[in-house]
Amino acid sequence: MSEAYDALKAREQAAIMNTYGRYPLAIASGKGCRLYDCDGREYIDLLGGIAVCNLGHCREEIAEVIAAKARELVHVSNLFTQREQIELAEALKTTCHAGKVFFCNSGAEANEGAIKLARRYMRTVKNRDAYEIITLTHSFHGRTLATLTATGQDKIKFGFDPLPEGFTTVPAADIVALRAAVSPKTAAVLLECIQGEGGVLPLPQEYITAVAALCKEKDILFMCDEVQCGMCRSGRFWAFQNYGVEPDVFTCSKALANGLPMGAVLATDAAAAGFVPGSHATTFGGGALVSAAATKTLAIMRDDRLAERAARMGDFAKALFEDVRAQYPDKIAVIRGMGLMLGIELTFPGGEVWKKLLGRGFILNLTQDKVLRLLPPLVIEQEDLKRFASALADVLGAI
Ligand SMILES: Cc1ncc(COP(=O)(O)O)c(C=O)c1O
Known part of the structure; x- marks a missing residue:
């Protein structure tokens, strides 16, 4: 961990009620499907603030509406x-x-x-x-x-x-x-x-x-x-x-x-x-x-017809993940979901896989101990999903 992160963490522990098991990073900014931590490191965001930032982070048109309304x-x-x-x-x-x-x-x-x-x-x-x-x-x-x-x-x-x-x-x-x-x-x-x-x-x-x-x-x-x-x-x-x-x-x-x-x-x-x-x-x-x-x-x-886009990109992602599952049928139990609400259920507790993916710059969630949950901004590109699938295959291969 960096000095900047450690300093923030110490202040958090002294001032914020202890209710969250947080990820070991402090996010400083975001744009589209990218997040940047307090050291400037870039991440591909497959969580979207837990299904919140469906249009991506800091969307310009929304920022303009907020700024204008804040003055009115x-x-x-x-x-x-x-x-x-x-x-x-x-x-x-x-x-x-x-x-x-x-x-x-x-x-x-x-x-x-x-x-x-x-x-x-x-x-x-x-x-x-x-x-x-x-x-x-x-x-x-x-x-x-x-x-x-x-x-x-x-x-x-x-x-x-x-x-x-x-x-x-x-x-x-x-x-x-x-x-x-x-x-x-x-x-x-x-x-x-x-x-x-x-x-x-x-x-x-x-x-x-x-x-x-x-x-x-x-x-x-x-x-x-x-x-x-x-x-x-x-x-x-x-x-x-x-x-x-x-x-x-x-x-x-x-x-x-x-x-x-x-x-x-x-x-x-x-x-x-x-x-x-x-x-x-x-x-x-x-x-x-x-x-x-x-x-x-x-x-x-x-x-932008985002519902149709979510359906399309969800099918694309599922096909990629099914390929990874075919490679590691003993490690991935099932791929589930609809649209861009996707779960990859592992056959074993997923903490290590989640941590390694984070280390490679992918932000996602682990739920019910074994399910890698993806809730990316609906504007995510195929290229990002491909990069994730390839990282997942690497991580599963090494574990
Ligand atoms: C299905 C569902 N209902 C309700 C909630 C609670 O929402 P909030 O955290 O905004 O209170 C959540 C939060 O994750 C949720 O996923």
């Missing part, structure tokens, strides 16, 4: 009507079937909002004492008390009990288990069509179709968490669109403003009726600056 209007609160927020909601509506949008600041806050909406919708619109949210094993929905309770991974919950009531987790991709769990107390099913933190696990088509049908049959809300898999990453604007279903409520965040903190709950007009003035709120959500940045992000996604 940054924040006034939701006590006021804001043109920028309305324009963003209208732009989001052109991407899907939703009728109304609520803006917030993060993925967890969006899911928290969706959970509140489901409960309130059942109580006030349906007049039913239904509050339970059913979620799936391997899911991840956030770190607030409600969303970590919704999350189907025990390690996320450890030490935080007592947890809020009204959540049940059932095995993923098991429609019989889900049907058995639905009761008169059920308000909604919440799932990620492609589970991200859980190890890049796309749920089967027949399962998603059956969940949507079950929710209709039981008159409960079908809710999708699109925080990671949404916004063009999966090859469609929203991941549920790959499955031909229309959730009553869905959430997004990460890539919405290409790096500025923002989240949103989107709902059909019918489901959105669960909220009335005073029932849910946030000071910052949908402020002028972040909304303007997000509207520009959406415009670029549309104009």
Whole structure:
């Protein structure tokens, strides 16, 4: 490690709460699919700030919008009507079937909002004492008390009990288990069509179709968490669109403003009726600056056809990785994913492989101990993917 890094690390340890097992580098700047550390070393970014910087780092058009808005209007609160927020909601509506949008600041806050909406919708619109949210094993929905309770991974919950009531987790991709769990107390099913933190696990088509049908049959809300898999990453604007279903409520965040903190709950007009003035709120959500940045992000996604690009580049990457797997079938168990949300599951704990790839200048994530997770900016070039595949083959050959 360099002196510059060591000095920053020491200051971090003295001043920042100890919640992250961080990568051993300090990033100083970024451009497109490149990141540069505090010593000026260049990296190919295959993580995109964890599925956030879908247009690449420091995109010029977004930087211009942010700079201009910062001089005109940054924040006034939701006590006021804001043109920028309305324009963003209208732009989001052109991407899907939703009728109304609520803006917030993060993925967890969006899911928290969706959970509140489901409960309130059942109580006030349906007049039913239904509050339970059913979620799936391997899911991840956030770190607030409600969303970590919704999350189907025990390690996320450890030490935080007592947890809020009204959540049940059932095995993923098991429609019989889900049907058995639905009761008169059920308000909604919440799932990620492609589970991200859980190890890049796309749920089967027949399962998603059956969940949507079950929710209709039981008159409960079908809710999708699109925080990671949404916004063009999966090859469609929203991941549920790959499955031909229309959730009553869905959430997004990460890539919405290409790096500025923002989240949103989107709902059909019918489901959105669960909220009335005073029932849910946030000071910052949908402020002028972040909304303007997000509207520009959406415009670029549309104009540059980034969903189609993600599908194309995802297929290209998968084919490359399958070649590496053919070379090392004993080391790569499976390649999974949709679009540019890709998982390479190793047959052994991947810490060493991840570290060697970082040493060669590739930034990616290791999830569930064995899964190399790739969530690159959607503007990534074939050449970068080829360089990664070749480095992966080298590293696997040497390990
Ligand atoms: C599917 C999903 N939902 C929710 C969240 C939580 O988002 P945030 O970290 O912005 O609260 C994440 C974060 O990784 C996520 O992947």
